[in-house]
Amino acid sequence: MKRAKVAYAGAIHDAVEHGAGLRLADGRVVAEEAVVWLPPFEVGTVIALGLNYADHVKELSKELTLTSKDEPLAFLKSPGALIGHRGQTRRPAGVKFMHYECELAVVIGRSAQNVKREDAMACVAGYCVANDYAIRDYLENYYRPNLRVKNRDTCTVLGPWLVDAADVSDPHRLALRTLVNGKVTQQGNTRDMIDDIPALIEYLSSFMTLGAGDVILTGTPDGVVNVNVGDEVVTEIDGIGRLVNTVVGDALFGR
């Protein structure tokens, strides 16, 4: 099942995929364009992975001071940064390098504490596509990646669907890609994650209790390029979804 959360006709609804768009929990069938798409579930703690694809590590290696890695580079984001499918993301005027990151988002479905690798997949409720933007102009070397780079309003896009884990036969064999204005700019496959999903759940749950609604953004492969105001950025993962986002400028925000 593919599940969504949308605003329609004055209320917020749970919905599922339907041949004609979406079917709301109350039975109404509506077109994809007729609703406002929200992040598809109540989001708890948002954990993101830096440098979890070998090719992306190479891409960014010029700015790394760490050469050997003994644990996943995980960091936190807040639910306030999230927006849904077909949303708008602000590119501040004057920045030089703002880039998307197409990532498989793993949604936790039950409380998980000290979970071993072999039991980890049983904790997964499902998967989404995430586009975790970064604005590298703001990078500083304290508590990297700092929130001003990675936790800005509108800069974490999640959706369109939460796809039930039972419907994804192998989450470690999914092609993912980003298209900017229809042109493919990033391609990868989840089989190339350095720390796979069970490893990440085992690692995180070894020191923190994960709860239902927590989400792990599993990192992005090589191929991040600058985007500009007006660009349509589509991050997609085979079998999970096609997440559309538009980059907008300061004027819309009265800046």
Added chain:
Amino acid sequence: MIFMLNQALAHLQGAPLATKAPVAHWETLASTAGGRAFLPPTRGTVYGTLLNHRDALAALGEQVNAAPYKAPPQAPVLYIKPRNTVVGHRVPVRVPGGATELEIGATLGVVIGRTASRVSEAEALAVVAGYTVVNDISVPHASVYRPSMRFKCHDGFCPMGPAIVARVLVPNPDALDIAVAIDGETVQHSNTAGLVRPVARLIADVTEFMTLFPGDVLTVGVAADAPRACAGQTVTITIDGVGQLENTLVTGAAA
């Protein structure tokens, strides 16, 4: 949602809801020997601020200009304490296996009352519902370049409370004495007069790129020479006019 207070709000363990009462009511309950534990007074996102005390920044000295930092911090240095870390007054905090002592990060928590986006310094205090005491606990670590989540995100690593005291009862949040006692002996004194960014300025700089929502907590940062405590010891943090937060460190299996 708007969250405004004119007295104090707290949530006694076992009580169905958080309730408002005069500060003295909560002070009495919180200080009664053998009294009940409290739940956290809010469930919003907790944002920590680092290096926002002049002496904490000064303690880094010339290191700020050397690798890996390479420059003094420009924007506020922020991080997130995830929801699994947040506990209330008198709730025991488990020292994780492998750590012999924990660093006690005594700080003022600013509790947001109105959605705050791009708030000016002059208007900033008007978005504050009140203040609470926060113990931002860490596994001691020297580098603030890219610290592992393990250091700050163990379950129970963010005691908070006992109550949120209304902003109107705290005339100047930038002149509050903060004392830390371990087993009754005072080991650290600091004052929010030492902040690099006073409360209003901090709110303004944070909300420039990231919206704060009602119930969110923004801590103002910890002073230099944070004390350490080990299992079996009781940590008490007192902030003038805001409250006294007490938690005992324990060993053993997680609850």
